[in-house]
Amino acid sequence: MLKKISVFFERFILVEEETVDPQHALNLAIAAILIEMGRIDNQFDESERAKLNTILNQQYGISDDEISELTSLAEEELSDAVDYYQFTSLINQNFGRTEKVAMIEQLWNIAYSDGKIDSHEEHFLRKIADLLFVPHSEFIKAKLRIVKD
Template sequence: MLNTLQQFFNRALAMPEQAQDRRMTLELATAALLCEIVRADYHQDPRELEILRTMLQERFALGRGAVEELMQLADEEAEQAVDHFQFVRLINDHYGYDDKVALVELMWQLAYSDDELAAYEEHRIRKLADLLFVRHGDFIRTKLRVQQARDGSDGEGA
């Protein structure tokens, strides 16, 4: 499986004119990083998985079946990956700064979706944000935005 995905990544990178392959590769890379957040605390809460499905459907305008396939591939790829370099490189090469900040915000939303932030989750988000060259101030702002949105939706901080 890893070889198949690696070939897919290499083919898409070698032929950037094939926009569909490049888009699919970016979707997989993004989904793999988001799966890393779900897996960070060694517990996959059903709420996290449902939020991840919704994020992928909205971000990439995919149907439920395509999202399920993407989540499965991303989870397998994240499980077998030695490091995050291949995913991070793709995102750094093809996403603008604002898109990377938005991705970090999605990571925070996933981390908080089970109503608790595990130290492993925060550490993983911090590491990925650094690898994506997201400034520390934006890293903190995205976290605070997610916290404030959660407080407002819970009726506690509004």
């Protein structure tokens, strides 16, 4: 993803094998993608921030301090040259289809938290869904579940 977020992420996965918490590394990969969803349209408003924090705290156990640091790092750099492979590959290794679809739904939830879906948000979501091998039909169903509520 962004260079500084990658360095932050690597601090948690590139330490001695016996001290790595694989679940925490996975949660941070998820957090990085969810945070990028919030800021992808360059308008990371309070509704998106609140939805993001709720999902990261309740679903993935990411601490407020880690959320704050990751969010700050993501907002520092607004580069279009982004690589999500290191994050999505970890998710692919650990998530089944149901969990991946749930994550896509969470991304839609963040994107739609301000009441609209920007074209940048939809493009990002399509890219992540493709990297996670989520079928297009599931991608659309997830969107409709969020937009209808």
